[in-house]
Amino acid sequence: MTQPPAPQTPTPERRYEHDDEVSLVDLAVILVRRWKAMAVIFIVVVALAVVFALMQTARYEYTSLYSVAEYTNDNGQRVGVESPASVVAKAENLYLGQATRKLLEKHELESLPFNVSVSNPNNTLLLQLDSEAVEENQPLVSELHQQIIDSLQQDQAQLVERRHESLERQLASAKQALESAQQSDSPSAAELIATYYSRISDIEGQLNELHEGEVTQHAVQSLEPKGSNKKLIIALGIVFGVMLAIMGVVLTQFVRLVYEKMHHNSE
Numbered sequence: 001m002t003q004p005p006a007p008q009t010p011t012p013e014r015r016y017e018h019d020d021e022v023s024l025v026d027l028a029v030i031l032v033r034r035w036k037a038m039a040v041i042f043i044v045v046v047a048l049a050v051v052f053a054l055m056q057t058a059r060y061e062y063t064s065l066y067s068v069a070e071y072t073n074d075n076g077q078r079v080g081v082e083s084p085a086s087v088v089a090k091a092e093n094l095y096l097g098q099a100t101r102k103l104l105e106k107h108e109l110e111s112l113p114f115n116v117s118v119s120n121p122n123n124t125l126l127l128q129l130d131s132e133a134v135e136e137n138q139p140l141v142s143e144l145h146q147q148i149i150d151s152l153q154q155d156q157a158q159l160v161e162r163r164h165e166s167l168e169r170q171l172a173s174a175k176q177a178l179e180s181a182q183q184s185d186s187p188s189a190a191e192l193i194a195t196y197y198s199r200i201s202d203i204e205g206q207l208n209e210l211h212e213g214e215v216t217q218h219a220v221q222s223l224e225p226k227g228s229n230k231k232l233i234i235a236l237g238i239v240f241g242v243m244l245a246i247m248g249v250v251l252t253q254f255v256r257l258v259y260e261k262m263h264h265n266s267e
């Protein structure tokens with residue numbers, strides 16, 4: 001009768017390969033045994049997050065609003081003496097650079113610790129200047145915004161003056177035409193007189209509705225700080241602390257197994 005083959009004793013290499021397999025239970029055991037290392041990693045990561053959060057200086061947004069010089073056109077619509085897009089382009093490409101250089105020279109600075117963005121809110125005749133800075137830089141923000149607005153006001157004052165002179169010439173011409181019509185014996189004189197009266201009234205209305213630009217808000221600080229939230233940074237630190245603690249223990253176990261296998265193979 002044929003005897004069944006005797007069971008083979010696993011070689012050391014096979015036993016070692018079997019030992020290399022790590023189940024979820026084994027992983028849980030490893031984490032429980034190395035809870036002290038996990039706690040150390042977690043505390044270090046959270047402590048670093050807290051320190052980083054406390055080092056963050058609160059930054060606020062400072063906003064200035066300038067109402068563009070405007071008048072009422074023949075259709076009764078309020079329009080700017082120049083388009084808001086043109087005002088934004090001048091502020092960005094001309095006045096901002098000039099004002100920045102003056103401010104740097106005045107305060108002997110190499111660069112400004114903040115930027116200025118220029119925009120035109122939709123469907124408005126407003127120019128908006130925004131800067132994000134810490135509270136201690138508020139005077140610099142205020143001064144820079146004011147210099148930009150002053151340059152805009154000077155430029156727009158000239159446009160308003162030219163517009164005023166143009167309307168005055170039109171008014172004088174309409175009044176002269178009215179006088180001529182009043183002295184005329186033409187059958188259409190009455191109709192012309194009514195037309196000129198209406199024209200004179202329109203021009204006088206445009207003159208009365210011609211307004212220079214004005215500052216409606218100057219470097220007003222936002223109610224809430226901008227940028228990173230300290231609570232969010234700490235919360236992320238806790239999440240990453242848990243992840244890195246687990247990964248650190250697993251990586252340590254992996255390195256230990258690799259070392260043991262290399263040491264075993266060298267024997």
